[in-house]
Amino acid sequence: MNKGTTSIFDLRRCRYTTEISPFRFVHFKFPRPFLNSIAEQEGRDALDHIDLGDALRIEDPIFAALGDLMETVFLHTERATSFLIDDVSIAAVCHVVDRYCSTGRRHRRKSECLSAVQMRRASEILDENLPGTIPLSKVASECNLPPASFRKAFKESFGALPSAWLERRRIDRAMKLLQDDALDSRAIAMMAGFRSCPEMKRVFAKHLGQQPGWFRPSAFSRHRADDAAPQQAKAAAAHRNRLN
Template identity: 30%
Template sequence: MALAGTFGQRVKRQLSLADAPPSLIARSRRGVDVAVTETLNSEPVEGLSGSLADDAYLVSLKLQDYPDCELWEHGKCFTKTDVRAGTTYLYDLRHDPRFVIDKPFHSVHFYLPRLTLDGIAREARTPPIGDLACRYGFGHDDEIMRHVGALMLEGLRRPAEANQLFIDHMMLAFTAHIAQTYGGWQRVADAARGGLSPWQVRRACERLDSDLGGTLSLQQIAAEFDLSVSHFSRAFRISTGLPPHQWLLRQRVKAAKQLMTLRDLPLSEIAISVGFANQSHLTKVFSAQVGVSPAAWRREALGIRDSET
């Protein structure tokens, strides 16, 4: 099975793209990757798409209509269908699905290995997940996938603002949704597990607080407690009231407030020093959490009148 780290290169070859599309990747404790990438071409090279054959699934959220799409499977023409924007398609890559490229296309592709599905069932102590319900040529009206796709698309286009904790959190939610909706997976109730112990909460928060830039992955932190990513993420939320990536954003805003009491320190420098990509990123997150912009909060905190600014 190919690693998702090379997924962008494989998609480039499959669709005859000029460059490999950027990807966001989450890795499990066992080193299995889940990836997402955006595929877009307004002037494609016409012909039959290349192979992505693998022991994995491709979950594709379509962002553009693709009428009269000719689909191939196992090297033969299978059917023709009208692909509609906003629908989600599941492809079993073991069947070597392909399509005839003869018009512009735009999609968000999620790469989901079988080993990832096996892993979440094993970690949850549930029966193995069977084959996903891949109805080749059939699009699903999946509101959750539209939401996940929109968030990941924003991350793909603004990678500096998408810290690894956020990517891991979204990929975990994506995998669980696909397993439950299309694989019949039923997760055991989480309530019995409870949250983290006090020392685990303290240690996890210390680790997150020491890395405001968000370079640590959920897998790295969970491994310190010998927990799966899904177990750690749920337990952390039970204990703190927030998932790890949102807790980190709250700490960034808290650190920014402390620095903003220094009158002569520019907001652009504060943003970078507390882990935001830039001042615009700080403003967006700060305003959402606090209700006012950083500049307005600073004026109030320092007692600065508008006439002085």
């Protein structure tokens, strides 16, 4: 059986499922109200039925990619924030709605942003929970929105999904803490919301192209100030532009 093999069952018609493999498989279960909320967000009518057809053991590259992502999460649990799991789940249900569900007419999607009050409340909650352990549904509830609607409106308002926005805020917090040479890297990682020092290093390399220690004031003693300072300022400015 090839990687990414997918089986889909409508539990209204089929009361049982079969495992496609005795190992290395991911099981998603989508309640119909969740499917309908995604259909609404995508500008469609409420779904009518799932077009199963030959949707038993099909080759689906989207689910193969999502499976790869989940495998990474299972192998590296320090990256398994609740927001990441929520993002994978919502991406999966969006794909099911788009490819396998008959939802009638497609309407023009309205671009909906969070209100100023909702933006302020969301950023306050997330800033207080930088590790990302708070469920997306709780943040959405505080803004009086269902999770899928909140996720879309958040991206429209902030230019990034909640998980990506949180990652950038952790970098911002760490950049400020790195100015204190008395704090060691492990303490900074914890205070900035990273799960470990290696995770902080990985995220810095991904977004800034440098290790955290490069932004220490003491770095000037190891490099020429006229060479290090402009590069530090350029990297910090690039990060601030991504936050804005």
